Amino acid sequence: MEYFLELLLGGLTRGSIYALIALGYTMVYGIIELINFAHGEIYMIGAFTALIIASVLTFHGFTGFSVLILASVVAVIYSAAYGYTVEKIAYKPLRQAPRLSPLISAIGMSIFLQNYVLIAQTSDFLPFPNLIPELPFLEEYSHIMGPAQLLIVITTAVVTIILTLFIKFTKTGKAMRATAQDRNMAMLMGVNVNKIISNTFIIGSALAAIGGVLIASHIGRINFYIGFIAGIKAFTAAVLGGIGSIPGAVLGGLVLGWTESFATGYVSSDYEDVFAFLLLVLILIFRPAGLLGRSAIQKV
Amino acid sequence: MKKFDSRKVFGLCLIVLFSGFLFAGIGFASETIKLGVAGAHSGDLASYGLPTVKAAEFVVKEINAKGGVLGKQIELVVEDDVCKPEVATNTATKLVSQGVKFVIGHICSGATKSALGIYKDAKVIVISPSATNPELTQSGAYPNFYRTIASDDAQARLEVDFAVNKLKVKKIAVLHDKGDYGKGLAEYAKKFIDSSNKASVVLFEGITPGAVDYSAVVQKIKRSGAEAVIYGGYHPEASSIVAQMRKKKMKTYFISDDGVKDITFIKVAGKYAEGVYATGPKDTSKNPLAIAANELHKKTHGSDPGAFFLNGYAASQAVLNAIQKAGSTDYNAVSNALKAHFVETPLGKIKFDKKGDAIGVGFSIYQVQKGAYVEIK
Numbered sequence: 001m002e003y004f005l006e007l008l009l010g011g012l013t014r015g016s017i018y019a020l021i022a023l024g025y026t027m028v029y030g031i032i033e034l035i036n037f038a039h040g041e042i043y044m045i046g047a048f049t050a051l052i053i054a055s056v057l058t059f060h061g062f063t064g065f066s067v068l069i070l071a072s073v074v075a076v077i078y079s080a081a082y083g084y085t086v087e088k089i090a091y092k093p094l095r096q097a098p099r100l101s102p103l104i105s106a107i108g109m110s111i112f113l114q115n116y117v118l119i120a121q122t123s124d125f126l127p128f129p130n131l132i133p134e135l136p137f138l139e140e141y142s143h144i145m146g147p148a149q150l151l152i153v154i155t156t157a158v159v160t161i162i163l164t165l166f167i168k169f170t171k172t173g174k175a176m177r178a179t180a181q182d183r184n185m186a187m188l189m190g191v192n193v194n195k196i197i198s199n200t201f202i203i204g205s206a207l208a209a210i211g212g213v214l215i216a217s218h219i220g221r222i223n224f225y226i227g228f229i230a231g232i233k234a235f236t237a238a239v240l241g242g243i244g245s246i247p248g249a250v251l252g253g254l255v256l257g258w259t260e261s262f263a264t265g266y267v268s269s270d271y272e273d274v275f276a277f278l279l280l281v282l283i284l285i286f287r288p289a290g291l292l293g294r295s296a297i298q299k300v
Numbered sequence: 301m302k303k304f305d306s307r308k309v310f311g312l313c314l315i316v317l318f319s320g321f322l323f324a325g326i327g328f329a330s331e332t333i334k335l336g337v338a339g340a341h342s343g344d345l346a347s348y349g350l351p352t353v354k355a356a357e358f359v360v361k362e363i364n365a366k367g368g369v370l371g372k373q374i375e376l377v378v379e380d381d382v383c384k385p386e387v388a389t390n391t392a393t394k395l396v397s398q399g400v401k402f403v404i405g406h407i408c409s410g411a412t413k414s415a416l417g418i419y420k421d422a423k424v425i426v427i428s429p430s431a432t433n434p435e436l437t438q439s440g441a442y443p444n445f446y447r448t449i450a451s452d453d454a455q456a457r458l459e460v461d462f463a464v465n466k467l468k469v470k471k472i473a474v475l476h477d478k479g480d481y482g483k484g485l486a487e488y489a490k491k492f493i494d495s496s497n498k499a500s501v502v503l504f505e506g507i508t509p510g511a512v513d514y515s516a517v518v519q520k521i522k523r524s525g526a527e528a529v530i531y532g533g534y535h536p537e538a539s540s541i542v543a544q545m546r547k548k549k550m551k552t553y554f555i556s557d558d559g560v561k562d563i564t565f566i567k568v569a570g571k572y573a574e575g576v577y578a579t580g581p582k583d584t585s586k587n588p589l590a591i592a593a594n595e596l597h598k599k600t601h602g603s604d605p606g607a608f609f610l611n612g613y614a615a616s617q618a619v620l621n622a623i624q625k626a627g628s629t630d631y632n633a634v635s636n637a638l639k640a641h642f643v644e645t646p647l648g649k650i651k652f653d654k655k656g657d658a659i660g661v662g663f664s665i666y667q668v669q670k671g672a673y674v675e676i677k
Contacts (some may be wrong), residue, residue, distance in 0.1 A: 003523055010515035017512050125536050127568045143548045215512060220543050221568040229510040264516035270506040
């Protein structure tokens with residue numbers, strides 16, 4: 001029973017990691033039906049920014065939570081700027097192009113950003129400092145869950161709730177939903193569609209940066225390539241949950257995390273990915289739009 | 301007219317060709333000992349083969365300057381196999397037909413294997429500086445084959461011996477990263493643990509490289525009750541697994557290979573790296589012969605030597621020394637001499653066991669102590 005619980009919590013952490021990144025994918029897809037392959041790289045850039053800021057702050061004698069918060073804030077701003085710029089450079093000029101063009105552009109952007117960091121920083125793995133302070137009350141349960149895991153799970157939950165409320169109740173959220181439904185109509189109703197799309201990228205990138213800081217603290221190492229693998233898994237989670245749906249991304253992430261955790265725990269880690277993708281195939285056969293996705297009516 | 305001309309030219313060619321062979325035969329037959337050097341000298345793996353050519357050149361030059369072996373000068377015959385098995389048979393035939401009795405090479409295991417049959421029939425002694433496939437020596441099919449590098453399973457053997465005999469653990473978890481290198485090592489480790497009868501493999505699993513989290517595997521190790529983990533793979537995953545094990549307060553020994561014996565591992569895993577064991581090539585950096593050979597390379601070619609340079613150096617020295625000790629170039633006499641006499645090389649004092657693996661070459665166990673790998677004697 002304890003083993004089961006440990007696997008459950010391990011899967012929860014892993015799922016939350018996927019969910020945190022998957023939110024960005026799903027938001028962008030919801031608005032402009034683009035799979036933003038560069039999203040994983042924004043996550044990686046967030047982690048790198050946090051590493052640089054944290055090193056500088058630690059050097060100047062800062063400690064504890066102040067480093068975590070300052071590094072996260074800078075990483076969020078920096079990554080949001082990247083997300084905004086990527087959209088302006090790579091996607092906006094292709095707004096009217098066939099859907100395949102921005103997709104290729106996204107893949108190109110992803111490769112560009114990876115190699116940019118490779119050249120500007122290093123190809124080696126870098127140690128990522130443990131920015132999350134030890135919590136004394138968790139000491140007793142450290143064999144089950146550490147502070148980093150706890151913080152990841154809490155952050156994912158909080159972010160999801162805020163995001164859902166934001167989209168439901170604010171004016172920008174309403175404009176986002178309108179843009180997602182029908183871009184031309186929204187434009188006619190006076191919604192500044194370009195601004196809304198930019199905002200979506202900024203929010204998505206900010207989430208990726210938060211994910212980058214927390215996840216890198218949990219893993220303890222980063223290099224230029226971490227965004228790719230995390231991105232693929234998060235993308236899978238988003239599709240699993242129903243791409244375009246925010247609760248779907250979270251559910252998809254958790255389901256994927258648990259599948260992998262239990263497959264490793266009870267079968268073999270050799271088959272971790274096999275089970276994850278088998279599940280994806282099965283769900284897509286029976287629910288082509290994903291767990292919580294609504295199948296869109298083709299616009300004629 | 302035209303036809304007549306071409307026949308004439310053809311005939312002339314034949315005469316020139318045959319007389320060329322004749323001269324070659326007369327010219328070299330009695331005065332030199334031919335030492336073949338075969339391996340990848342062009343193509344994408346040339347960087348593995350060329351250092352051995354340079355090493356052989358240095359050794360031969362030095363020995364020739366001292367009057368050669370048995371009063372004869374050594375002549376190098378360099379042939380390229382591009383690391384391809386199908387080319388290597390041609391390379392071997394070519395060397396044999398030129399009267400080569402001793403070959404340094406080949407470089408790649410696959411090419412070496414395909415060439416060995418031809419050498420065996422022609423009674424040519426072959427010493428490879430780099431072919432690590434265990435079968436080459438252990439199958440016993442090639443009594444003419446020797447090597448100055450440890451075979452692929454040597455690390456697994458060392459890891460298992462260390463865990464079973466030194467650490468005295470009974471339950472071992474064997475993990476790998478599903479790659480050729482890691483999985484190969486892990487499978488050997490499993491085989492050796494099973495055949496040791498002193499310990500058992502409680503867990504044998506492949507992990508997914510690059511995953512965001514290894515907590516499930518770590519839980520599994522914990523549940524299996526393993527006292528030691530033997531991991532086949534590289535340092536990024538190793539550092540994640542070790543960190544998660546230590547965060548969960550597990551004191552399980554962690555033993556790995558030269559993919560982990562890398563300074564980056566210590567940098568990334570930080571305090572969690574302490575106490576981790578890893579096998580790595582024996583330290584030759586303090587061997588005066590190795591220092592001299594490297595210096596010579598730097599002086600002559602203006603750069604650091606490449607892969608297997610010292611192994612190639614040792615192979616050349618070993619075979620020439622054996623000819624000297626045997627007093628002839630006879631196949632049996634030289635074979636016996638290779639196995640009987642130690643020779644001082646940049647890799648240390650080496651001779652060969654009856655299967656053809658070098659004694660005195662290979663791996664040591666290292667442990668992370670205070671942020672650095674320390675060799676455990």
